Amino acid sequence: xxxxxxxxxxxxxxxxxxxxxxxxxxxxxxxxxxxxxxxxxxxxxxxxxxxxxxxxxxxxxxxxxxxxxxxxxxxxxxxxxxxxxxxxxxxxxxxxxxxxxxxxxxxxxxxxxxxxxxxxxxxxxxxxxxxxxxxxxxxxxxxxxxxxxxxxxxxxxxxxxx
Amino acid sequence: xxxxxxxxxxxxxxxxxxxxxxxxxxxxxxxxxxxxxxxxxxxxxxxxxxxxxxxxxxxxxxxxxxxxxxxxxxxxxxxxxxxxxxxxxxxxxxxxxxxxxxxxxxxxxxxxxxxxxxxxxxxxxxxxxxxxxxxxxxxxxxxxxxxxxxxxxxxxxxxxxxxxxxxxxxxxxxxxxxxxxxxxxxxxxxxxxxxxxxxxxxxxxxxxxxxxxxxxxxxxxxxxxxxxxxxxxxxxxxxxxxxxxxxxxxxxxxxxxxxxxxxxxxxxxxxxxxxxxxxxxxxxxxxxxxxxxxxxxxxxxxxxxxxxxxxxxxxxxxxxxxxxxxxxxxxxxxxxxxxxxxxxxxxxxxxxxxxxxxxxxxxxxxxxxxxxxxxxxxxxxxxxxxxxxxxxxxxxxxxxxxxxxxxxxxxxxxxxxx
Numbered sequence: 038x039x040x041x042x043x044x045x046x047x048x049x050x051x052x053x054x055x056x057x058x059x060x061x062x063x064x065x066x067x068x069x070x071x072x073x074x075x076x077x078x079x080x081x082x083x084x085x086x087x088x089x090x091x092x093x094x095x096x097x098x099x100x101x102x103x104x105x106x107x108x109x110x111x112x113x114x115x116x117x118x119x120x121x122x123x124x125x126x127x128x129x130x131x132x133x134x135x136x137x138x139x140x141x142x143x144x145x146x147x148x149x150x151x152x153x154x155x156x157x158x159x160x161x162x163x164x165x166x167x168x169x170x171x172x173x174x175x176x177x178x179x180x181x182x183x184x185x186x187x188x189x190x191x192x193x194x195x196x197x198x199x
Numbered sequence: 200x201x202x203x204x205x206x207x208x209x210x211x212x213x214x215x216x217x218x219x220x221x222x223x224x225x226x227x228x229x230x231x232x233x234x235x236x237x238x239x240x241x242x243x244x245x246x247x248x249x250x251x252x253x254x255x256x257x258x259x260x261x262x263x264x265x266x267x268x269x270x271x272x273x274x275x276x277x278x279x280x281x282x283x284x285x286x287x288x289x290x291x292x293x294x295x296x297x298x299x300x301x302x303x304x305x306x307x308x309x310x311x312x313x314x315x316x317x318x319x320x321x322x323x324x325x326x327x328x329x330x331x332x333x334x335x336x337x338x339x340x341x342x343x344x345x346x347x348x349x350x351x352x353x354x355x356x357x358x359x360x361x362x363x364x365x366x367x368x369x370x371x372x373x374x375x376x377x378x379x380x381x382x383x384x385x386x387x388x389x390x391x392x393x394x395x396x397x398x399x400x401x402x403x404x405x406x407x408x409x410x411x412x413x414x415x416x417x418x419x420x421x422x423x424x425x426x427x428x429x430x431x432x433x434x435x436x437x438x439x440x441x442x443x444x445x446x447x448x449x450x451x452x453x454x455x456x457x458x459x460x461x462x463x464x465x466x467x468x469x470x471x472x473x474x475x476x477x478x479x480x481x482x483x484x485x486x487x488x489x490x491x492x493x494x495x496x497x498x499x500x501x502x503x504x505x506x507x508x509x510x511x512x513x514x515x516x517x518x519x520x521x522x523x524x525x526x527x528x529x530x531x532x533x534x535x536x537x538x539x540x541x542x543x544x545x546x547x548x549x550x551x552x553x554x555x556x557x558x559x560x561x562x563x564x565x566x567x568x569x570x571x572x573x574x575x576x577x578x579x580x581x582x583x584x585x586x587x588x589x590x591x592x593x594x595x596x597x598x599x600x601x602x603x604x605x606x607x608x609x610x611x612x613x614x615x616x617x
Contacts, residue, residue, distance in 0.1 A: 044560075045561065050615070076573070077580065077587055078554075078556075100554065102554060103556070103557070159560060161560075162556070
């Protein structure tokens with residue numbers, strides 16, 4: 038069994054206590070709400086796209102430490118990146134969280150987001166970490182609302198209930 | 200040992216918890232190197248060796264389909280299945296065994312009443328009274344009925360302690376009120392509702408009452424004749440029995456008036472393509488091959504509980520709850536949600552600045568199993584303006600030392616989150 042205390046590292050606790058880019062965004066061009074019906078958590082995400090570049094990003098909502106820290110670190114990471122770079126990170130983060138990406142052996146761009154690798158040993162918490170990324174994917178594709186439980190969503194991860 | 204712990208220990212001495220724990224093999228498990236502290240009994244309880252043995256004996260020496268063949272095994276299985284029904288009848292003091300219907304659980308039992316009674320006797324503009332405390336399983340079936348028939352749901356509010364406002368309940372009644380559904384004990388808060396006077400009030404106006412007893416039957420003596428409820432539903436796996444089995448008790452006169460819920464074998468007397476005649480109760484509501492082993496296992500579970508003594512179980516669990524409440528109340532930064540005067544076996548709480556999911560994951564690290572989330576009672580969460588709670592729920596095999604482990608675990612969580 039994984040030692041879940043390892044997941045609750047200082048960096049995650051810090052982002053939970055002081056989430057970056059937390060709040061609203063004026064003149065947002067893309068928004069989406071992500072919802073995890075299993076636990077009731079929800080994340081609202083607003084983006085400002087300038088051409089292909091993510092110029093601004095903010096999130097708000099109510100969520101656990103894993104989800105809030107994931108959202109905080111995600112927004113810090115994708116700010117200034119292109120849509121394509123963000124899409125790549127979404128895919129890599131999801132693969133890491135579901136155990137499909139071996140950080141040691143396979144190339145990736147996750148950097149310090151690798152602190153979330155341990156979540157894959159906690160099946161019930163995978164969705165908490167993925168929800169913000171799921172919501173970013175929806176916002177980039179102009180889907181107003183999404184859920185970790187929507188079957189046809191490419192981010193759907195079949196994990197046990199809360 | 201604190202003074203309160205010592206006094207509680209003497210109070211609950213009538214129940215030999217260590218001897219009881221020896222009956223439950225799963226309680227010897229270690230989780231992540233720590234002894235399992237299982238405090239998620241409101242979700243599902245554990246099974247004693249006596250019930251496991253009964254399932255094995257049935258499966259190794261008694262199994263065949265029931266109510267069908269004339270051979271030895273079929274007759275044996277039929278006898279044991281019907282004997283289990285009589286054990287359940289005695290457990291809830293039903294007047295007759297045919298008033299006890301085997302279902303897959305509480306959810307199916309409530310759906311059975313919705314389809315069998317609701318769809319036949321509730322129509323457009325009729326009103327159904329439910330309460331804020333209800334589990335989704337006693338809300339959603341009635342919403343489905345309302346959507347189909349154009350009936351209306353009225354909701355009994357609760358106070359800040361999580362107690363039903365009985366005055367408000369009484370004021371909801373009018374000439375259109377056709378049905379009342381109320382839970383006996385709240386799964387999210389532990390509130391014991393005053394169902395007996397509520398039933399009497401409804402009956403004085405000719406309105407039948409369904410009681411969701413999922414969280415009551417495992418923790419206290421239930422006497423359906425004394426309560427005078429029309430329907431009483433509960434699940435086997437919450438009272439030391441198998442999953443996939445539960446009970447709907449219904450008054451015979453009502454069950455006879457109702458339409459079948461599911462069609463199929465065993466629920467008929469004769470079938471032609473022109474006309475089918477339905478079987479008598481309870482068989483009218485038990486279409487198809489039932490979970491025979493699970494029913495017999497549930498019979499063994501209520502035998503075990505009855506031998507242990509429901510009153511002793513209730514007294515011990517109240518000791519655990521009182522002790523846990525006192526300990527948690529002393530901790531800064533913890534708020535108990537659900538502070539009703541009469542409570543059973545459930546301690547829901549919120550930690551300042553820590554989401555319940557993080558509490559659950561970190562307590563698991565200490566071997567402590569609790570439930571976190573909305574407990575399938577989102578209206579309750581909305582009432583208390585929380586997205587979720589952490590919930591410790593006790594069974595008679597839990598100990599004061601396990602409450603201490605819970606409290607120590609909460610302290611560890613607080614330390615990590617600083």
